[in-house]
Amino acid sequence: MELIIDGKTCKANPGDSILNVARREGIAIPTLCYHEAFGGQGSCRLCTVEVTAGGRSRLVASCTYPVSEGIEVKTSTPAVEKIRRNIIMMLYKRASGSVLMQKLYREYGCSENSLGEKEEERCIVCRLCVLACEKMGTSAISTVMRGIDKRVGTPYDQAATACIGCAACAHICPTGAIEVLDSGNTRTIWNKNFNLINCERCGQPFATREQIDHVSRLSGIEDAELCFCEECRRKKLVGKMQGFSPC
Amino acid sequence: MTTMNKSLIHLLLVCCGTGCVANGAREVYQALKDNLTSDDKAVLAATTSARATGCHGLCAQGPFVRILPEDITYCRVKAADIPEIVEKTLKQGEVVKRLLFRDRQKKTLVQGQNDIPFYQRQTRVALRNVGLIDPSSLQDYLERGGYRTLEKSLLDMRPEQVIEEIIKSGLRGRGGGGFPTGLKWKACAATPAQPRYIICNGDEGDPGAFMDESIMEGDPHSVLEGMIIAAYAVGASNGFIYVRDEYAQSVASLRKAIEEAENHGFLGENILGSALSFNIEIVRGGGAFVCGEETALIASIEGNVGEPRDKYVFPSEKGLWGQPTIINNVETWANIPVIMERGASWFTSLGTEGSKGTKVFSLVGKVANTGLVEVPMGTTLREIIFDIGGGVPKGRSFKAVQTGGPSGGCIPSELLDLKVDFDSLSQAGSMMGSGGLIVMDDRTCMVEVVRYYLSFLAGESCGKCVPCREGIKCLLEILTRICHGQGEIGDIALLEDIAETMQQASLCALGRTASNPVLSTLRYFREEYLEHIEGQRCPAGICRELSEFWIDPVICTGCGLCLPRCPVEGIKGEKKQAHWIESDKCIRCGECIDSCSFQAIKVK
Numbered sequence: 001m002e003l004i005i006d007g008k009t010c011k012a013n014p015g016d017s018i019l020n021v022a023r024r025e026g027i028a029i030p031t032l033c034y035h036e037a038f039g040g041q042g043s044c045r046l047c048t049v050e051v052t053a054g055g056r057s058r059l060v061a062s063c064t065y066p067v068s069e070g071i072e073v074k075t076s077t078p079a080v081e082k083i084r085r086n087i088i089m090m091l092y093k094r095a096s097g098s099v100l101m102q103k104l105y106r107e108y109g110c111s112e113n114s115l116g117e118k119e120e121e122r123c124i125v126c127r128l129c130v131l132a133c134e135k136m137g138t139s140a141i142s143t144v145m146r147g148i149d150k151r152v153g154t155p156y157d158q159a160a161t162a163c164i165g166c167a168a169c170a171h172i173c174p175t176g177a178i179e180v181l182d183s184g185n186t187r188t189i190w191n192k193n194f195n196l197i198n199c200e201r202c203g204q205p206f207a208t209r210e211q212i213d214h215v216s217r218l219s220g221i222e223d224a225e226l227c228f229c230e231e232c233r234r235k236k237l238v239g240k241m242q243g244f245s246p247c
Numbered sequence: 248m249t250t251m252n253k254s255l256i257h258l259l260l261v262c263c264g265t266g267c268v269a270n271g272a273r274e275v276y277q278a279l280k281d282n283l284t285s286d287d288k289a290v291l292a293a294t295t296s297a298r299a300t301g302c303h304g305l306c307a308q309g310p311f312v313r314i315l316p317e318d319i320t321y322c323r324v325k326a327a328d329i330p331e332i333v334e335k336t337l338k339q340g341e342v343v344k345r346l347l348f349r350d351r352q353k354k355t356l357v358q359g360q361n362d363i364p365f366y367q368r369q370t371r372v373a374l375r376n377v378g379l380i381d382p383s384s385l386q387d388y389l390e391r392g393g394y395r396t397l398e399k400s401l402l403d404m405r406p407e408q409v410i411e412e413i414i415k416s417g418l419r420g421r422g423g424g425g426f427p428t429g430l431k432w433k434a435c436a437a438t439p440a441q442p443r444y445i446i447c448n449g450d451e452g453d454p455g456a457f458m459d460e461s462i463m464e465g466d467p468h469s470v471l472e473g474m475i476i477a478a479y480a481v482g483a484s485n486g487f488i489y490v491r492d493e494y495a496q497s498v499a500s501l502r503k504a505i506e507e508a509e510n511h512g513f514l515g516e517n518i519l520g521s522a523l524s525f526n527i528e529i530v531r532g533g534g535a536f537v538c539g540e541e542t543a544l545i546a547s548i549e550g551n552v553g554e555p556r557d558k559y560v561f562p563s564e565k566g567l568w569g570q571p572t573i574i575n576n577v578e579t580w581a582n583i584p585v586i587m588e589r590g591a592s593w594f595t596s597l598g599t600e601g602s603k604g605t606k607v608f609s610l611v612g613k614v615a616n617t618g619l620v621e622v623p624m625g626t627t628l629r630e631i632i633f634d635i636g637g638g639v640p641k642g643r644s645f646k647a648v649q650t651g652g653p654s655g656g657c658i659p660s661e662l663l664d665l666k667v668d669f670d671s672l673s674q675a676g677s678m679m680g681s682g683g684l685i686v687m688d689d690r691t692c693m694v695e696v697v698r699y700y701l702s703f704l705a706g707e708s709c710g711k712c713v714p715c716r717e718g719i720k721c722l723l724e725i726l727t728r729i730c731h732g733q734g735e736i737g738d739i740a741l742l743e744d745i746a747e748t749m750q751q752a753s754l755c756a757l758g759r760t761a762s763n764p765v766l767s768t769l770r771y772f773r774e775e776y777l778e779h780i781e782g783q784r785c786p787a788g789i790c791r792e793l794s795e796f797w798i799d800p801v802i803c804t805g806c807g808l809c810l811p812r813c814p815v816e817g818i819k820g821e822k823k824q825a826h827w828i829e830s831d832k833c834i835r836c837g838e839c840i841d842s843c844s845f846q847a848i849k850v851k
C-alpha cells in the first residue's frame with residue numbers, strides 16, 4: 001500500500017507503523033520510548049505526528065499508528081512542534097539531572113517557567129529498561145505505583161531474586177538513570193551485589209556468575225564455553241541477546 | 248405500576264439498596280417478614296407480600312418502605328417502626344404521619360412516592376424496574392415483561408434487523424464517550440474474525456456515582472437481557488461483566504441472576520431453542536479509575552496490567568484477546584431490552600436532536616435532595632438541581648455544578664438553563680461522563696476544587712504516557728502554589744499551555760480530559776484565579792493563606808452560635824451584641840462562617 005509522508009509517497013506493508021515507514025524512508029521523527037527490539041509503546045508521545053485519513057486530521061503517536069492506504073502524514077506542523085516542546089519541557093522538569101534531557105531542553109528552545117526542577121532525578125519512565133529485562137527472560141524490574149508516582153523498581157525495592165546483574169537495563173537506559181557500580185570483582189545494581197567472573201583468556205572481570213548461568217540455561221551452551229569476555233569470545237553465541245548483554 | 252397478584256391486598260417494597268442497607272434496611276425487611284408471619288397475623292400474611300428491592304433513588308431519606316397499591320411511602324424507617332406500620336397501616340388503613348416525606352419548601356407532608364417533587368419530573372427508562380422488583384427473583388422480572396423482547400428478537404428478527412433497530416433508536420453509550428451503540432455493534436458484526444465477545448463495563452470509578460451500581464443491584468436481568476440480545480445481533484459466544492471490586496452486592500445480585508437465567512434457558516446452549524449459545528462470566532475489577540477505560544479494562548480481563556492502549560483500531564474490530572468485542576456501559580445495556588420492546592421511534596420521542604432517551608444522574612453535593620435521578624435528555628440543569636434536587640440548602644447560593652466525573656468541567660449559574668445532553672455539555676467545556684452532578688455553593692473555591700480533582704486524577708491515571716502523567720503533575724504543582732498564595736503572573740498561561748498538550752497528545756481519554764476542570768474554570772471563573780494570584784485573596788474563604796474573616800456588625804444579631812464553633816476561642820462578643828473575630832488568633836478554618844445562620848461572617 002502507499003501513503004504520503006511530508007509530501008513523499010512511501011510504500012508500506014499492512015501492520016507497519018508510521019514510524020517504521022518513516023525510518024525506512026529516512027524521514028526523521030524524534031522518539032524517546034521507542035526501540036526497534038520492542039516496537040512502539042505509545043507512552044512518551046514525542047513521536048506525535050499529524051495524520052489525515054478520510055478527510056479528517058488528527059494528532060497520533062506514529063510508533064503505534066498502523067498505516068492504511070492513502071493516509072497523509074505531516075511530521076512537523078506547528079501543533080506537533082508545540083506538543084514536542086511541551087513534552088520535553090515537562091520531562092526536563094521531572095528529570096533535570098539527566099544530561100540527555102538538559103540537551104533536549106536546550107535544543108527544543110523550551111522557555112523558562114515557574115515549575116520547579118528535580119536535579120536529583122534522571123529517569124523519564126520510558127520503560128525501556130523494563131522491556132530489556134523482560135527480553136532477557138528475567139523480568140526483575142517493572143513499573144511500580146501508578147499516576148504521577150509511577151516509577152521503575154524491583155519488587156518492594158528489595159534486591160530481586162530474579163536479577164542476574166546483566167546490566168542490560170542500564171545499557172539501554174537513554175538517561176543513565178540506572179546506577180551500575182563495578183569495583184574490582186563486585187558489581188552493585190538495583191541494591192544487589194554480584195561477584196564478577198574473570199575472562200578465562202584476558203583475565204578481565206566481565207560478567208556475573210548468575211548471568212552466565214542464566215545464559216547457559218536458556219541457550220543450552222555449557223558454562224565453560226561462556227567464560228570469555230566479548231572481545232575474546234569472537235564467536236556469536238547468543239545472537240538474540242547480544243544487543244543487550246555484555247557477555 | 249407494578250403487577251400485583253390478584254389475591255394480594257398489599258405489596259410492600261422495602262429498599263435494600265446499598266445505601267439503605269448501610270442504614271439498617273435488612274433489619275427493617277426482616278422485621279417486616281417476622282411480623283407478617285407471626286401466628287395471629289396469618290390472614291395478613293396471606294394477603295400481603297414484602298419485597299426487598301433495589302435503590303429507590305432518594306437515598307438520603309432511606310430506608311424506604313413503600314406500600315402499594317395505595318402508594319404510601321415511609322422514609323427513614325427503622326426496624327422498631329414495623330409493628331406500628333403493620334398495625335396501623337396494614338390492618339386499620341391508617342397512615343403513620345411521622346414517617347412520611349417532609350417537603351421542606353412547601354412545609355407539607357407527602358404521602359405517595361409519585362407526589363414527592365424529587366420523583367415527579369423523572370422518567371424512568373433505564374431504572375424502570377429498580378425499586379419495584381426483587382432483583383433476586385426472575386419471576387418478578389418476567390412479570391414486568393422481562394425476556395419477552397429477547398424471545399421476540401431471537402425468534403422473529405434477523406440479527407441485522409436488531410442492529411438496525413438500535414441504530415435507528417439513536418442510543419449513545421452511557422459510559423461517557425457517547426458513541427452510537429448501534430454503529431459499534433455493526434462494526435463488530437462486520438469484522439469477520441471469530442469468536443466475538445461482549446463486555447459490560449460496570450467499573451463505575453467516578454467518586455460519588457452509583458447509577459450503574461443501582462442497576463446491577465436492583466435489576467440485573469435487564470443487563471443480562473441486553474447483552475444476550477447483542478450476542479445474537481453480532482454472533483458473540485461469550486460475555487463478561489466487569490464489576491468494580493467494592494460492589495459486593497452487585498456481584499451477588501448478578502451472580503444469582505446469571506444462575507437463574509441459565510436454569511431457565513435464557514443463557515447457555517441453544518437459548519430458547521434457537522441456534523444461539525452464549526455464556527456470561529463476572530470479572531471483578533480491582534484497579535484504578537483508569538481501569539474503566541475500555542482498553543485498560545480489556546487488558547485487565549486478559550490478566551495484564553490495567554493500562555490503556557492506543558485505540559487506532561477500535562475494540563469492535565480488535566478487542567479482547569485481539570477479537571471483535573463490543574463493550575458497553577451498564578446503563579446502555581439496561582436500555583436495550585426496552586428499546587427492542589417499545590421500538591426505536593418510541594425511544595427517539597424522548598430526548599434531544601443528538602441525544603435520545605433518558606439519562607440517569609447521581610445528584611450530590613450542596614443540594615437538598617441527593618440521589619439518583621433519571622430524566623429525558625434535554626432537561627435543564629435548573630430543573631434537575633432546583634425542581635428535582637430542591638436547590639441549595641442552608642440559605643447559601645448556587646455557584647457551579649460539576650458534571651462528568653473527575654475530569655469533567657464546572658458549569659456556572661449563567662448556564663443553569665442549559666439543556667443537558669452529550670453535545671451541549673461538551674460545548675460548555677464539560678462532558679456527560681457517566682452522569683455525575685456535583686452541586687457547589689458559594690463556599691466553594693473553584694481553584695481549590697480543581698486542585699482536588701487533579702490530585703484525584705494524579706493517583707488514578709495509569710501514569711503510562713507523558714502528557715497525562717507529567718501534565719497532571721505540573722498542573723497540580725501550579726494549582727497548589729496558587730492555593731497557597733504563591734501563584735505567579737505567568738501561571739494562568741502556563742496552565743493553559745500544558746492543558747492543551749494534554750488534550751491533544753495523551754494516549755487515552757483520561758489524559759485528554761484531565762485538564763477539563765482547569766480549562767472550564769479558567770473559562771467561567773478566571774476572576775477567581777486572578778484574585779488568588781494578583782489580589783492574594785480567596786473570595787470563598789477556603790484557601791487559608793488567602794482568607795481573612797470579619798463579622799459585619801450590622802448583620803450580626805449576637806446570637807452567639809459561632810462562638811463555640813471556633814476551635815481557638817477567637818470570637819468575642821456579648822449576647823445580643825455584635826461579635827468580632829480576633830484576627831491574630833484566627834486560624835482561618837471557616838467553621839464560623841458555616842455556623843452563622845445570618846451570613847454575617849464575611850471574607851475580606
Ligand SMILES: Cc1cc2nc3c(=O)[nH]c(=O)nc-3n(C[C@H](O)[C@H](O)[C@H](O)COP(=O)(O)O)c2cc1C
Pocket residue numbers: 419420421422423424425426428448449450451452453536537538539540541542574575576577579580681755756757
Ligand atoms: C478514564 C476513563 C474511565 C472510564 N470509566 C468508565 C466506567 O467506569 N464505566 C463505563 O461504563 N465506562 C467508562 N469509561 C468509558 C469506556 O472507555 C467506554 O467508552 C464505555 O464503557 C463504552 O460503553 P458505552 O458506549 O456504552 O458508553 C471510562 C473512560 C475513561 C477514559
Ligand code: SF4
Pocket residue numbers: 132133134136138139140141162163164165166167168169170189190
Ligand atoms: S541487571 Fe539484568 S536482570 Fe537485573 S534488572 Fe537489569 S536487566 Fe534485569
Ligand code: SF4
Pocket residue numbers: 122123124125126127128129130152169172173174175176177178
Ligand atoms: S531507568 Fe532509564 S530506561 Fe528505565 S524507565 Fe527510567 S529512563 Fe527509561
Ligand code: SF4
Pocket residue numbers: 537554555707708709710711712713715716753754755756757758759
Ligand atoms: S492518558 Fe493517562 S491514563 Fe491514559 S494512558 Fe496516558 S497516563 Fe495512562
Ligand code: FES
Pocket residue numbers: 030031032033034040041042043044045046047048061062063064
Ligand atoms: S516513541 Fe512513540 S510514544 Fe514514545
Ligand code: FES
Pocket residue numbers: 262263264265266267268301302303304305306307309310311
Ligand atoms: S439505597 Fe435505598 S434509596 Fe438508594
